[in-house]
Amino acid sequence: MKIGELASATATNVETVRYYEKIGLLAPPARTSSNYRAYGADHLARLSFIRRARDLGFTLDAVRELLTLSDDTGQSCEAVDGIASIHLTEIDRKIGDLKALRSELSRVLGSCSHGTVADCKIIETLAPRGEAV
Amino acid sequence: MKIGELASATATNVETVRYYEKIGLLAPPARTSSNYRAYGADHLARLSFIRRARDLGFTLDAVRELLTLSDDTGQSCEAVDGIASIHLTEIDRKIGDLKALRSELSRVLGSCSHGTVADCKIIETLAPRGEAV
DNA sequence: CTACACCCTGAAGCAACTACAGGGTCAAGC
DNA sequence: GCTTGACCCTGTAGTTGCTTCAGGGTGTAG
Numbered sequence: 001m002k003i004g005e006l007a008s009a010t011a012t013n014v015e016t017v018r019y020y021e022k023i024g025l026l027a028p029p030a031r032t033s034s035n036y037r038a039y040g041a042d043h044l045a046r047l048s049f050i051r052r053a054r055d056l057g058f059t060l061d062a063v064r065e066l067l068t069l070s071d072d073t074g075q076s077c078e079a080v081d082g083i084a085s086i087h088l089t090e091i092d093r094k095i096g097d098l099k100a101l102r103s104e105l106s107r108v109l110g111s112c113s114h115g116t117v118a119d120c121k122i123i124e125t126l127a128p129r130g131e132a133v
Numbered sequence: 134m135k136i137g138e139l140a141s142a143t144a145t146n147v148e149t150v151r152y153y154e155k156i157g158l159l160a161p162p163a164r165t166s167s168n169y170r171a172y173g174a175d176h177l178a179r180l181s182f183i184r185r186a187r188d189l190g191f192t193l194d195a196v197r198e199l200l201t202l203s204d205d206t207g208q209s210c211e212a213v214d215g216i217a218s219i220h221l222t223e224i225d226r227k228i229g230d231l232k233a234l235r236s237e238l239s240r241v242l243g244s245c246s247h248g249t250v251a252d253c254k255i256i257e258t259l260a261p262r263g264e265a266v
Numbered sequence: 267c268t269a270c271a272c273c274c275t276g277a278a279g280c281a282a283c284t285a286c287a288g289g290g291t292c293a294a295g296c
Numbered sequence: 297g298c299t300t301g302a303c304c305c306t307g308t309a310g311t312t313g314c315t316t317c318a319g320g321g322t323g324t325a326g
Contacts, residue, residue: 073250076247080245080253085242088239091231092235098228101190102221106221109214114211117207120203122210126189
């Protein structure tokens with residue numbers, strides 16, 4: 001299959017496919033006589049894997065590790081579990097950060113009395129001590 | 134004050150201060166005879182504003198707008214409110230996305246029976262249909 | 267035979283910094 | 297008076313994960 005077909009089969013941009021090849025995440029496929037990339041089922045499977053991992057929020061580095069691990073089927077699942085666990089912790093941290101941010105911002109927004117900027121509580125919060133420069 | 138003092142007073146990296154100047158967020162300060170940047174109270178106030186806005190998660194573009202608005206004290210607070218509201222919506226969207234991600238990942242992780250990679254549910258989830266390439 | 271959709275490469279752009287390389291300046295201590 | 301070390305300067309490149317662009321070639325339908 002050509003790059004466009006592979007891309008649409010995996011809901012990926014053509015450019016992203018080429019990008020994955022460039023950074024060594026996806027093996028360079030064979031080429032047709034006219035220098036078009038010719039992909040096979042293995043490429044499709046691998047790209048699907050990458051996309052699903054990305055959809056779960058794994059970084060490209062984590063995806064790379066997961067791919068390596070998935071190739072070595074005899075190995076213990078521990079490393080895979082570890083990567084996913086770290087990722088989950090990271091997501092929890094992000095959610096916590098965003099929630100704190102949200103409540104702070106919501107508090108600021110709630111205090112806005114819709115007057116002029118001069119007595120805008122939002123601006124005041126950002127530049128305390130009246131120094132609204 | 135010198136750049137290092139300004140930076141530590143606002144919990145900012147020196148490089149970040151210079152970066153803000155470069156992108157036009159912070160006005161270029163006067164220079165000493167030895168070409169050191171010499172900041173005043175107005176710079177300190179402005180950088181504090183920027184940092185607080187950044188801490189609340191506003192993008193640099195939003196900060197730029199907020200700064201412009203805060204300079205025009207006679208104007209209505211509406212635009213400020215609008216920027217903050219949009220930002221809040223965006224944060225809510227991100228929290229929602231991350232929560233969905235979290236539950237999906239947590240489900241995948243919970244199914245791991247800590248065996249070998251060959252029957253690892255995590256890998257299986259990523260590469261369904263047994264094509265763990 | 268000519269449109270038009272698709273493919274190619276390589277470089278640059280995005281956010282918001284951070285980290286270097288390769289220098290200059292300044293105060294303290296010996 | 298000279299060195300050490302902390303600070304300052306500029307300019308460029310790196311980070312993540314792509315997207316976009318310029319400037320081409322290929323393949324096929326009408």
